[in-house]
Amino acid sequence: MSHFKLVQEFLEQSAQRFPDKIALVCGDNRLTYSELENHANRLANGLRMKGIQRGDRVALFLQNSVELVIGIFAVLKCDAVFVVINATTKTDKLVYILNNCEVSALIFSSQQKRMVPELRRSCPSIRFFILAGENNSSEEIESECFTWKEILDSSTANQLPAKNIDLDLACLIYTSGSTGEPKGVMSDHSNIIFAVNSITSYIGNSEDDIVINVLPLSFDYGLYQLFMVFSFGGRLILEKGFSYPAQILSIIEKEKVTGFPGVPTIFSILVNMDLSSYNLSSLRYMTNTAAALPPAHILKIRDTFPGVRLFSMYGLTETKRTLYLPPSQLDVRPDSVGIAIPGTEVWIEDENGNRLGAGQVGELVVRGRHVMRGYWGDEELSAQRFRPGRIPGERLCYTGDLFRMDEEGYFYFVARKDDIIKSRGEKVSPKEVENILYKIEGVQEVAVIGVADALLGQAIKAFIVKNNSELTETEVLRFCRNHLEDFMIPKYIQFVDELPKTSSGKIKKTDLQ
Amino acid sequence: MNQPIEQKIKDYIAENILFTNEGYPYSEETSFLENGIVDSMNVMEIVAYVEETFGIRVEDREIVPANFDSVKNLANYLRTKGVNSQ
Numbered sequence: 223m224s225h226f227k228l229v230q231e232f233l234e235q236s237a238q239r240f241p242d243k244i245a246l247v248c249g250d251n252r253l254t255y256s257e258l259e260n261h262a263n264r265l266a267n268g269l270r271m272k273g274i275q276r277g278d279r280v281a282l283f284l285q286n287s288v289e290l291v292i293g294i295f296a297v298l299k300c301d302a303v304f305v306v307i308n309a310t311t312k313t314d315k316l317v318y319i320l321n322n323c324e325v326s327a328l329i330f331s332s333q334q335k336r337m338v339p340e341l342r343r344s345c346p347s348i349r350f351f352i353l354a355g356e357n358n359s360s361e362e363i364e365s366e367c368f369t370w371k372e373i374l375d376s377s378t379a380n381q382l383p384a385k386n387i388d389l390d391l392a393c394l395i396y397t398s399g400s401t402g403e404p405k406g407v408m409s410d411h412s413n414i415i416f417a418v419n420s421i422t423s424y425i426g427n428s429e430d431d432i433v434i435n436v437l438p439l440s441f442d443y444g445l446y447q448l449f450m451v452f453s454f455g456g457r458l459i460l461e462k463g464f465s466y467p468a469q470i471l472s473i474i475e476k477e478k479v480t481g482f483p484g485v486p487t488i489f490s491i492l493v494n495m496d497l498s499s500y501n502l503s504s505l506r507y508m509t510n511t512a513a514a515l516p517p518a519h520i521l522k523i524r525d526t527f528p529g530v531r532l533f534s535m536y537g538l539t540e541t542k543r544t545l546y547l548p549p550s551q552l553d554v555r556p557d558s559v560g561i562a563i564p565g566t567e568v569w570i571e572d573e574n575g576n577r578l579g580a581g582q583v584g585e586l587v588v589r590g591r592h593v594m595r596g597y598w599g600d601e602e603l604s605a606q607r608f609r610p611g612r613i614p615g616e617r618l619c620y621t622g623d624l625f626r627m628d629e630e631g632y633f634y635f636v637a638r639k640d641d642i643i644k645s646r647g648e649k650v651s652p653k654e655v656e657n658i659l660y661k662i663e664g665v666q667e668v669a670v671i672g673v674a675d676a677l678l679g680q681a682i683k684a685f686i687v688k689n690n691s692e693l694t695e696t697e698v699l700r701f702c703r704n705h706l707e708d709f710m711i712p713k714y715i716q717f718v719d720e721l722p723k724t725s726s727g728k729i730k731k732t733d734l735q
Numbered sequence: 736m737n738q739p740i741e742q743k744i745k746d747y748i749a750e751n752i753l754f755t756n757e758g759y760p761y762s763e764e765t766s767f768l769e770n771g772i773v774d775s776m777n778v779m780e781i782v783a784y785v786e787e788t789f790g791i792r793v794e795d796r797e798i799v800p801a802n803f804d805s806v807k808n809l810a811n812y813l814r815t816k817g818v819n820s821q
Binding site for chain 2: 285309310333462463464465466467468469491495496499646678696697699700703708709
């Protein structure tokens with residue numbers, strides 16, 4: 223039933239099949255497929271009128287919202303490449319990303335309005351801005367900054383003829399890397415369509431599914447919930463986060479949600495709540511990724527939700543999803559993250575490129591159409607992660623994660639090869655946090671590590687050597703809050719007299735805890 | 736010292752979540768989440784703070800935006816739980 227050539231067809235075909243079906247519920251807003259299609263076409267025409275051409279990058283700096291969903295499809299309909307940026311990103315990093323991929327236009331919300339003057343100065347590639355939602359301040363909108371309403375009102379709802387083919391880029395997803403600079407993973411249309419078809423086939427989705435998404439669409443796991451639901455014509459309940467678990471549970475009950483994607487932090491909160499007052503019987507499946515669930519939580523989820531199929535999964539943005547554990551295997555091997563997703567293959571290699579067998583530990587290598595196109599503007603890093611396969615022209619993904627396989631061919635995560643921290647399901651580069659800490663006056667030397675944390679998976683801990691100063695923990699945290707996304711702010715700060723070093727003078731992080 | 740509940744909440748958020756010594760810079764009606772004042776982990780910290788400081792028990796089902804998403808909502812919620820300025 224795979225009949226999609228371009229990602230925007232997820233919306234376009236569902237709008238033809240189910241024009242009046244509610245496709246998106248976001249707060250008090252309920253939009254049908256045809257309404258979304260109409261708005262996306264209008265915005266696409268507006269973007270084109272303002273000069274957006276095939277291949278241009280358009281950034282969406284928005285929280286989960288109706289405008290973000292419409293914006294994603296509008297950019298695609300304009301043959302352009304969308305870049306969703308986490309709404310808590312601070313100015314320096316935002317400027318880095320916008321300049322890294324030379325965006326032509328930025329769509330933002332009124333909460334971020336104060337950043338616009340700086341972006342005008344620092345990002346010369348931006349030709350215009352669009353303010354999504356209401357202009358709720360009394361200030362005049364400056365030149366080359368348009369409101370959502372004026373763009374939509376002045377554009378037709380005709381569908382632009384698509385010039386792209388499935389080898390053209392659909393989006394860039396920025397992710398943390400060990401170098402400390404974010405890198406933009408390039409996905410072409412065929413990558414996304416393949417991954418969406420593969421994932422929805424093993425979950426067994428149908429148009430009756432109602433999926434609640436509390437994860438940001440800047441995170442590929444969240445973004446793909448949108449794509450998956452629109453591909454099968456279901457309904458997406460889009461929430462801004464999981465800050466108010468009781469509210470999410472009420473919504474699951476009220477909207478009769480069937481699918482709940484989460485990360486370990488979310489499941490950890492859920493299993494510690496009293497769920498007896500909610501009727502959650504509509505739930506049919508749950509998915510977990512980012513890190514393995516503790517076996518105790520798996521048992522608790524299965525006890526609490528006996529009718530729910532729980533999928534343990536593993537993936538990285540560079541291949542979207544890589545492995546999944548069929549729910550029938552959960553009791554047999556609860557600590558496994560499973561097998562390759564349908565239509566793909568994986569194996570384990572040692573450092574010399576030899577394939578390893580059961581029980582041996584090596585790097586997980588991935589082959590399939592979900593292997594993305596590389597990192598935007600970084601050939602060196604791309605060449606490390608994406609390497610040629612046996613057939614000329616094909617790309618394999620070297621995940622940088624160490625795995626082992628059991629006798630029956632199921633895979634188990636062992637460790638990362640780099641020092642990336644996973645906190646709340648998101649990747650955090652210690653280097654990126656260290657780079658920010660080094661900017662604080664009075665900081666002489668720092669080392670950032672992840673420490674085990676029951677709720678977060680790993681919590682971020684910073685060791686700081688002060689430079690004869692009166693620097694306090696509060697000052698450090700304030701600086702972090704102003705310069706780092708929420709999930710990157712250290713939970714622990716420890717001032718030390720010196721850091722452990724190797725004989726060559728490098729900081730020895732393995733001696734820190 | 737008699738201090739309104741609102742002031743206590745503002746001081747707590749300024750010092751422990753915004754990490755500033757310059758007071759709470761928003762209005763009492765400003766939504767915490769819409770404006771990025773707190774994130775999901777901070778909500779849990781605020782729950783722990785009010786339980787400890789005001790000696791009340793917060794039920795899971797009470798942790799909703801109507802009770803927790805602004806200084807005003809939180810102060811009103813605490814009053815319904817029998818908390819007075821102290």
